[in-house]
Amino acid sequence: MLLYVSNGNIPSQWAHTVQTMKMSEAYAKRLGRPRRRGGFQLLIASDYRRYLLGRPSLRKWYGLRGRVNARRIPMAWALERAAFDRVTWPEWEERAVAHAAASKPELVVTRSYTIAQKCLEGGLEVLFETHAGPGNPKLGTLAGIAAHSGCRGFVTTTEPLRQLYVEHGVPADRILVWPNAVDLDRFVVRPRARSRIRSSLPFGRNATLVAYSGGLYEKKGIRTVLDAARLAPEADFLLIGGWPQDVTRWQAEYPDLANVHFQGFVNNVELGAWLAAADILVLPASASDPDAAHTSPLKLFEYMASGRPIVASAVPALAAVLTDETDALLVPPDDAPALAAAVRRVHDDPALAARLSAASRARASDFTWDKRVEAILRRFAPEFLA
Numbered sequence: 001m002l003l004y005v006s007n008g009n010i011p012s013q014w015a016h017t018v019q020t021m022k023m024s025e026a027y028a029k030r031l032g033r034p035r036r037r038g039g040f041q042l043l044i045a046s047d048y049r050r051y052l053l054g055r056p057s058l059r060k061w062y063g064l065r066g067r068v069n070a071r072r073i074p075m076a077w078a079l080e081r082a083a084f085d086r087v088t089w090p091e092w093e094e095r096a097v098a099h100a101a102a103s104k105p106e107l108v109v110t111r112s113y114t115i116a117q118k119c120l121e122g123g124l125e126v127l128f129e130t131h132a133g134p135g136n137p138k139l140g141t142l143a144g145i146a147a148h149s150g151c152r153g154f155v156t157t158t159e160p161l162r163q164l165y166v167e168h169g170v171p172a173d174r175i176l177v178w179p180n181a182v183d184l185d186r187f188v189v190r191p192r193a194r195s196r197i198r199s200s201l202p203f204g205r206n207a208t209l210v211a212y213s214g215g216l217y218e219k220k221g222i223r224t225v226l227d228a229a230r231l232a233p234e235a236d237f238l239l240i241g242g243w244p245q246d247v248t249r250w251q252a253e254y255p256d257l258a259n260v261h262f263q264g265f266v267n268n269v270e271l272g273a274w275l276a277a278a279d280i281l282v283l284p285a286s287a288s289d290p291d292a293a294h295t296s297p298l299k300l301f302e303y304m305a306s307g308r309p310i311v312a313s314a315v316p317a318l319a320a321v322l323t324d325e326t327d328a329l330l331v332p333p334d335d336a337p338a339l340a341a342a343v344r345r346v347h348d349d350p351a352l353a354a355r356l357s358a359a360s361r362a363r364a365s366d367f368t369w370d371k372r373v374e375a376i377l378r379r380f381a382p383e384f385l386a
Contacts, residue, residue, distance in 0.1 A: 001034045001041055002027060002384060003105035005115050008045035008092030011061040013243065013265050015215070015298055016111065016131075019180060021062040026369035027109075028069045030377065031384055037106065038384060039069070043099060045092045046072035063186050063269030073099055088112070100124060107152065107381055113138045113145075120148045127380050129155040133291045134164060143169025152380045157296035158317065164294070176379050179321065180296040181367045187272040187305035197277035201238065201261055208235040208347045211278035211308075213271065214299045216242030216250060216262075219291075221284030221313060226254045227336035228284075232343055233259055240266050240274050275306040280346050280353075283312035287333040292317055304364035309356040311342040327359035 004024050010017045024042040034041040058064060073095055097118040100108055108119045109127045116128045128151065132139060142165055145151055154175045156162055162175045198209065210229075216222050216239065229237040237260045239250075247262045254260065266274055275281060281303045285292055293316040300321060303310050312318045313333035324330040329346065331338040346353050377384050 001037070001039050001103070001105040002031060002107045002109060002381065003034075003041050003043060003100055003103065005043045005096050005100060005108055005110040005112065005119075006045070007112050008089040008096065009086055010044045011058060013241075018062060018268050018298055020111065021058065021064065021068065022181070022183060022369045023373065024068045024070070025064050025066050026373040029066050029370065030373055033067075033069055041103075041105075042068050042070045043096055044070055044072055045089065045095075046074050047076050060269055061267050063183065063267070063271070065185075071099075088114070090114075093118070097122065106383075113141055116145055116151075117141065120145065120150045123150065125150045125152055127152045127155065127376070130165075131157055131161065131294075131296070133161065133294045135290060139164070139168045146170045146174060155376055155380075158294055158320065160294045160316070176376060178372050178375055179367055180298050180301055181369045181372045182298075182301035182305045182364055184305050184364060184368060186269070187275065187302055187364075188307070190273065190276060193273035194276045197273055201236070201277075203236045203259065203261065205236070207259070208279045208343070209238060209277060210235050210280045210282055210343055211238040211240060211275060212282050212284070213240040213266075213275060213302070214242075214297070216246035219286050219289035221286040221333065222250060224284045224286065224313075224334055224336050224339055225282060226250065226257065226260065228282075228340040228343065229257050229260050230254075231336060231340040235259065235343060235347070236261070238263060238274075238278065240264075240271070271302065272306065275302065275308060278306075278308055280343055281306065281308045281310050282339065282343070283310060283318060284339060285313045285315045285318060285333060287313075287315060289315070292333075296321075301364060301367050304360040304367075307357045307361040309346045309353040310360055311339060311346065321363075322360075327356060327363050329356070 006020050027040045031040040033039050093114045096115055100119055101122045108124050110116050111129050116126050119126050154170055156177055157179050159177055162177050165175060166172050212225055214220060240263045247264055295317045310328040312322055312328050312330055314330040315333050322328040329342045331342050
């Protein structure tokens with residue numbers, strides 16, 4: 001059995017949990033139900049209330065179609081919501097490692113440094129996926145994980161991350177680089193869904209709709225989007241996602257923008273309809289983001305699959321996938337006038353918008369979860385494909 005051990009915070013708003021669930025769906029589709037030898041199982045934290053009632057539905061939260069063969073490990077009768085909002089959870093890691101030791105899987109896959117280390121110490125074989133960037137204190141443990149005889153290898157998402165891990169003692173030939181991916185069918189433009197979303201928005205006019213999806217952090221370029229909205233009052237701007245405190249902060253800083261709407265968090269199953277409602281999608285990553293050269297954002301591939309024209313910052317991580325004037329317009333980061341000008345250009349040139357949309361949708365087919373799982377298994381666990 002291949003056992004995928006989550007960080008424990010599923011379901012939650014964290015983007016890494018979307019990646020975990022989409023990968024698990026693809027693993028389960030390829031390997032089938034868990035059995036004595038072979039098959040797939042996902043291990044997640046729960047409480048007895050969720051365990052008994054089966055709520056909330058992972059299928060509805062993450063937009064899953066197939067089974068993920070999830071095993072829930074109850075941690076208490078009723079966990080507070082904050083428990084699932086943590087990035088790491090020591091109590092869960094201890095319980096998860098104990099379960100892995102008892103079930104004796106042929107291979108453990110995880111994104112948790114602690115779980116990887118403890119499973120290796122317990123004699124289990126581990127395939128470790130990590131997207132940790134510069135400055136992460138856990139990078140110092142990579143050499144030890146790599147040196148362990150039970151470590152099958154490492155999976156990451158970008159070439160700069162591979163170079164970073166090599167600098168921290170991981171042999172280059174032990175690392176597979178494969179970007180994040182997308183479920184193409186979840187991001188097909190459906191006219192009825194587009195109409196429903198547009199009619200629910202508070203703008204009350206038929207203007208160009210510019211949308212952003214993701215965290216509302218300064219480093220994500222949110223200030224640039226809001227400044228661009230001020231420079232382009234003829235367009236409406238929709239910001240999808242963010243924690244409540246982030247929404248409150250930006251609304252307080254920009255109280256006078258009648259052409260901006262903060263939608264807040266939207267489940268992945270609903271996100272495709274929200275992106276389809278837009279005329280233009282913006283990805284305004286800031287040059288101040290320490291991960292600007294390393295990250296492989298999920299929303300990039302969701303944008304591409306949505307078939308909407310994309311305007312993005314020309315930071316290294318995005319420029320590694322997108323090509324200016326081919327499948328997106330790339331603008332200088334942190335430059336609100338340039339972003340606003342690019343939005344106007346796409347709006348004023350329907351042929352350009354159609355060309356960018358078609359090219360990005362076609363390119364998205366290279367980045368599917370099924371292809372990613374297939375590549376990982378062929379490299380590190382070919383016995384599961386026999």
